[in-house]
Amino acid sequence: MTAKTQAESSREGRSHYLYGVVREDGGWTPELAGLGDAPVRMVREGGLTALVSDVAGPRVVPTRTHLLMHQRVTEAVVREHTLVPVAFGTVLPSEERVRELLRVARAPLTRALSELEGRxxxxxxxxxxxxxxxxxxxxxxxxxxxxxxxxxxxxxxxxxxxxxxxxxxxxxxxxxxxxxxxxxxxxxxxxxxxxxxxxxxxxxxxxxxxxxxxxxxxxxxxxxxxxxxxxxxxxxxxxxxxxxxxxxxxxxx
The missing domain is CATH 3.30.70 (Alpha-Beta Plaits)
Structure with missing residues (x-):
């Protein structure tokens, strides 16, 4: 069993807030702050990349601050990348569940990315x-x-x-x-x-x-x-x- 990194250990017990999905791109790493100023990071699976940040619980309260942070992240991404956005408040309990979501929805997500390419x-x-x-x-x-x-x-x-x-x-x-x-x-x-x-x-x-x-x-x-x-x-x-x-x-x- 491989040793867990410090970042992986610190994320145990935390949920994953989802902003949207882009194509897998090994040359790009988001430098964005998400909800609660948590860094936005990538979860990759099958040619797709979910943009997520860690949150404390299974639900996110739709405050003005949270809504604006969600909007700022997606706006920043879409300036240069094709994004399939997701609705505010989409939370999954673990990184593996994020990967499973990408596997389950791979076909429609891939089709949507093609339809939205560069738009x-x-x-x-x-x-x-x-x-x-x-x-x-x-x-x-x-x-x-x-x-x-x-x-x-x-x-x-x-x-x-x-x-x-x-x-x-x-x-x-x-x-x-x-x-x-x-x-x-x-x-x-x-x-x-x-x-x-x-x-x-x-x-x-x-x-x-x-x-x-x-x-x-x-x-x-x-x-x-x-x-x-x-x-x-x-x-x-x-x-x-x-x-x-x-x-x-x-x-x-």
Missing amino acids: VELGLKVYCNGDALTRQLEQQQPGLARGASEPEEDHEARLEAALRDCTLKDLDGLKAGLRPLAEATHEAPPLGERMMLNTAWLVDRTRVAAFEARVTSLVARLDAYTFRFTGPWPAYSFVDVRLDVEAADSATP
């Missing part, structure tokens, strides 16, 4: 200033003004229909202008009354600057909207891999 996620949310858009439409279309004998309800209905048509046209034009620079897009339901568009875009890392420039160019023409452009992020919106932690736990005695 990152960018977020774009669009909010509408209804009053500004109404004023803009009334200037462009004098016929939208309320007639002298027109009931208020009818006028409001006409305005709402015109606003819907205008918003749909504007957003369709925005998406059409961005699609040529993206590999894929994911549209989630808007949040709140003012949000009109809630999208994620899968973009090759080499085209991020061009995509951002295109966003800037397109939104400059849409004065009645507010935009929130974020990223690059790990491609959470484009990962369809379910890591069965319980299966990994039961597969290894």
Whole structure:
């Protein structure tokens, strides 16, 4: 039996917090601090590498600090490496269980890494200033003004229909202008009354600057909207891999 290193001995009894999975790369070692300032390290198995750090127990409380640390680690990795991110709070009880998880999910993880190779996620949310858009439409279309004998309800209905048509046209034009620079897009339901568009875009890392420039160019023409452009992020919106932690736990005695 080989002697345990001091680091291995100190990890006995501690759980392993999982940030994500990358391809095995013998030339790269992460120099990152994870939850609780524990160093992020690698667990390798079958051509895959899990990025983990030690935590004290089987669960991690979703505090703002913990969430930010998880986010910072994954963001730092995705700047230069293809990453299959995992959900916050994924904890396994031992290094062997981490390896077993990689063995159990090897096929879908390998497929996901191929699909995400060299790509990152960018977020774009669009909010509408209804009053500004109404004023803009009334200037462009004098016929939208309320007639002298027109009931208020009818006028409001006409305005709402015109606003819907205008918003749909504007957003369709925005998406059409961005699609040529993206590999894929994911549209989630808007949040709140003012949000009109809630999208994620899968973009090759080499085209991020061009995509951002295109966003800037397109939104400059849409004065009645507010935009929130974020990223690059790990491609959470484009990962369809379910890591069965319980299966990994039961597969290894």
